[in-house]
Amino acid sequence: VRLEAQIDASLVDGRLALTGSGPHTYRAVSNWMEWPGGQPIGSTHGQVALDSEGLVYIATDTEKSIYVYQPDGSLLRTIAGEFPRMHDLVIRQEEDGEFLYGAHLGGAQAIKMDLEGHVVWKLGYPEAAGIYQNAGEYRPTGITVAPNGDIYVAGGYGKSVIHHYGADLKYKATYGRRGQGLGEFTTCHNI
Numbered sequence: 001v002r003l004e005a006q007i008d009a010s011l012v013d014g015r016l017a018l019t020g021s022g023p024h025t026y027r028a029v030s031n032w033m034e035w036p037g038g039q040p041i042g043s044t045h046g047q048v049a050l051d052s053e054g055l056v057y058i059a060t061d062t063e064k065s066i067y068v069y070q071p072d073g074s075l076l077r078t079i080a081g082e083f084p085r086m087h088d089l090v091i092r093q094e095e096d097g098e099f100l101y102g103a104h105l106g107g108a109q110a111i112k113m114d115l116e117g118h119v120v121w122k123l124g125y126p127e128a129a130g131i132y133q134n135a136g137e138y139r140p141t142g143i144t145v146a147p148n149g150d151i152y153v154a155g156g157y158g159k160s161v162i163h164h165y166g167a168d169l170k171y172k173a174t175y176g177r178r179g180q181g182l183g184e185f186t187t188c189h190n191i
Helices: none
Strands: 018-021 024-027 044-050 056-060 066-069 075-079 086-094 097-104 109-114 119-123 142-145 151-155 161-165 171-175
Touching: 044 086, 056 086, 086 142, 097 142, 097 151
Parallel strands: none
Antiparallel strands: 018 024, 044 056, 056 066, 066 075, 086 097, 097 109, 109 119, 142 151, 151 161, 161 171
16 A cells, blocks of 8 residues: 655655655655644654555554544544553454554553454463563564464563464464574564
């Protein structure tokens, strides 16, 4: 999906600001998004996802959690307000619709929701990994889903590891553990 908004000739050193390459080349558009109440949306980690209709989902560290924008930059709604501090999100098309997967730093969990923010499942801290004293040590920062449905969650703050779950949500492995011969990560955020 290519996000196109009205281009206002945003310039950097006299040139149109572009990023990416090939079919994934994008223009920077200043003042593209509407700020609710004229105020910035708050701290984010650059986590943005697009659904099949071109709606833009932005994860934030605020009590609003996820802002949903129309392609023209107007705010449509906020979702998942019960999950403040959503650190990462991805949208995935599945047989029965599109779903949003989130790394919920504020709740030490991974979450699968529909695009309206209704929870399908929550996946708490990976006790089976054997590296946490308690749930409070688990700090998920990134999430992705493989084509076969397997889920990978980065525990980037604290332990700096990647946890692997099957599509059935059963724990499979942890990668990046010190002394395990699988490599090590430092503050792994996104995957």
